Amino acid sequence: MPGRAVPGRAVSVEERWEQFYRWGPYALLALATLIAAATAGSLEMSRTAIYAAGALVLAAAALQLWWGRAGRGQPGHAVPGRIYYSVRTALAFALTWLNPLFAVYAVLGYFDSERLLPKRAVRPGLIVTAVTMAGSQAGGLPPKGVVGWTLFGGLFALNGFLTLIFAHLAIREAEAAREKAATMAELERANARLEQALAENAGLHAQLLVQAREAGVADERRRLAAEIHDTIAQGLTGIIAQLQVVSGAPDGALARDHLERAAALARHSLGQARRSVQNLSPAELENDALPVALRKTVAAWADHAGLRARFTVTGTEEPLHDEVAATLLRIAQEALANTARHARATRAGVTLSYMGDEISLDVRDDGRGFDPVALPPRSGTGGFGLAGMRARAERIAGTVTVESGEGRGTAVSARVPLVRHG
Structure with missing residues (x-):
């Protein structure tokens, strides 16, 4: 009550x-x-x-x-x-x-x-x-008499003065109390708005987590698709090519040589598949730095494709972050594979350039070329490979450009930030 x-x-x-x-x-x-x-x-x-x-x-x-x-x-x-x-x-x-x-x-x-x-x-x-x-x-x-009125006047002046002073103080205190109450009410409203904002932020955070999880799943699928394309698919293509040579080879020694190459490609592709599933660095970078791995890759590609190939390094070599090195190696492998399959080239060149805060990889050939604008996505002319190269570069804030034309060869250029190892 x-x-x-x-x-x-x-x-x-x-x-x-x-x-x-x-x-x-x-x-x-x-x-x-x-x-x-x-x-x-x-x-x-x-x-x-x-x-x-x-x-x-x-x-x-x-x-x-x-x-x-x-x-x-x-x-x-x-x-x-x-x-x-x-x-x-x-x-x-x-x-x-x-x-x-x-x-x-x-x-x-x-x-x-x-x-x-x-x-x-x-x-x-x-x-x-x-x-x-x-x-x-x-x-x-x-009051009675002059003395009474005089006393009354003095006491009234005293009472009136003290009363007005205390009234002024009371009014100010009341106003301060009202202002304090208004401030407290505003703080309560602000706290309510803050709690509502926190609840909304919690909902947004949960939504972002779901989206991030979905994006991570999609990114992992793209990574595996690119790895399968760059390793298993290329290995199977090489195995098929070697077996086709075996089927038409009149010389048993030549047939055995191509069978051994096919078996080596199968073993290499199996190892690459296991490394891709485990999201490990390419086997070529396990013991070698990127320039050495690229030099060996270019030499092996030239031997298998039967084409002349040259590898060049410009600038001061620096130790690269594993992701940067793996990205450039995969781009080089895909570009060379496209050259072997589609370019009908006689020679190719690969250049790795260290340029301060950037590093670039250029793969050129003297093949028949094509129109990059008219190239449909994932076409037989390396469409999926080109999209995969761009996706790999964009994952580390890089770019891939293609310059080509009918009868003028093809040049693939990848530029990524130079992130040092460690």
Whole structure:
């Protein structure tokens, strides 16, 4: 219930003030009545004054009972509150006129003026209460003689000054309290918005995790597809070529030589397949740096394809990150495989260039060439291989460009950031 403390819970300052506003007027009225009744004889109150005081006390009690019911749930500065304050102040003034000690009840006007009255009426209400208190302190109303009026004037000035000072401080404190409450409300709204944003971020984070997982799966599929194309498919192509030679070879020694080459290609392709599944570096880079691995790859390709090939390194060699080296090696292997299958070239050249923050790989041939713009995706002219080369380079922030034309040969150029080992 309002105004009643709950056991086990600390009572706040606001609740204590609410209890005072509800029960304090009864207590002060009763105390003032007892003191006035005890001093009626010494103050020489007439019978008429005593009866009038008794009637005013009953009126004040009735007023308080009415306000106890009408004041519940009333907003600040409402009309019923103004009526209550005005009537109570008038009753307190009249009682103090009859007996100065009723000022004990009149002091209520100092406590709830800011709570009950509008801002423009607070000071006048306090001034009326100061008049009542000064009259009581001067010995009663009305003051008697020059000395009484002088004393009343001084006490009124003192009470009025202190009242206005304290009222100013109270108003500022109330404004500060309202600002603090508004700030707290704004902080609560901000916290609510923050919690909502955090909940949305959590949802977005979960969604991003799902998307990242799906992207990782798709990227792994693309990696395996490229590895299968660059290793197993090329190995099978080489095996088929060797077996075709065997089927038409009249010389047994030549047939055995090609069979041995086919078996070697099969073993090599099997090893590459295992390394691809385990996402390991190419076998060519296991013991050699990229320039050495490329030199051996070009030499082996020239031997198998029966073409002249030259490998060149420019710039200062540097140890490369494993991913960079593997990417360039696979691009070189794919470009050479396309040359062997489609270019009808007589010679090829591979150049590895170290250029400060970049490293480039150029593979050129003097074959029949083609129109890169008209090349359909994943066509028989190396479409899938070209897309795979570009995908590999883009994975490490690089690019692959192709320059070719009918009868003008082909040049494949890959440029990637030079990321050093370690």
